[in-house]
Amino acid sequence: MLGTSARIGEVLAIRLQDLHLDGPIPTARIAGTIITRKGEPTHWQDHPKTDRSVRRVALPAFALHAIRSRLPRTGETAPDALLFSTRVGTPHTTNNIRRLLRDVMDEARIETSPRTAFAAPSPPPSTTSKAHSSLPNFPDMPTRGSRCSTTSSATRP
Numbered sequence: 001m002l003g004t005s006a007r008i009g010e011v012l013a014i015r016l017q018d019l020h021l022d023g024p025i026p027t028a029r030i031a032g033t034i035i036t037r038k039g040e041p042t043h044w045q046d047h048p049k050t051d052r053s054v055r056r057v058a059l060p061a062f063a064l065h066a067i068r069s070r071l072p073r074t075g076e077t078a079p080d081a082l083l084f085s086t087r088v089g090t091p092h093t094t095n096n097i098r099r100l101l102r103d104v105m106d107e108a109r110i111e112t113s114p115r116t117a118f119a120a121p122s123p124p125p126s127t128t129s130k131a132h133s134s135l136p137n138f139p140d141m142p143t144r145g146s147r148c149s150t151t152s153s154a155t156r157p
Helices: 008-012 061-074 094-107 125-133
Strands: 027-030 033-035 043-045 055-058
Touching: 008 033, 008 094
Parallel strands: none
Antiparallel strands: 027 055, 033 043
């Protein structure tokens, strides 16, 4: 979740085959989610919340390091194995992870929700202006699904 803006269930649903760690820009494909329904076991669902939520996200260096150090410890090699699973290989429930995150945030005295605390920050306006101006034929048009605009007056420290 940290640095990717992915939902808890989306992160828990990342499979080994969704990871591309050796390219120039290491990425994870968000292509599913974890579902828990009353009376059913927690399971992997083959699509996230919406069709537009299927995406590839760049992994920050700290996330790449954490994933690479985790892989040998899991002992998993099957492409459809979950990156984050319980000791017996089943998916974690989103409620348990959300509770653990709240506990950690309370201990650290962070007063925000886990979703907003770990979301990727919007890039500064100067970065988005450069990105938008490099788009062919549409330099002033924000990309579809963009979380920021070139007219943003927000500043970053």
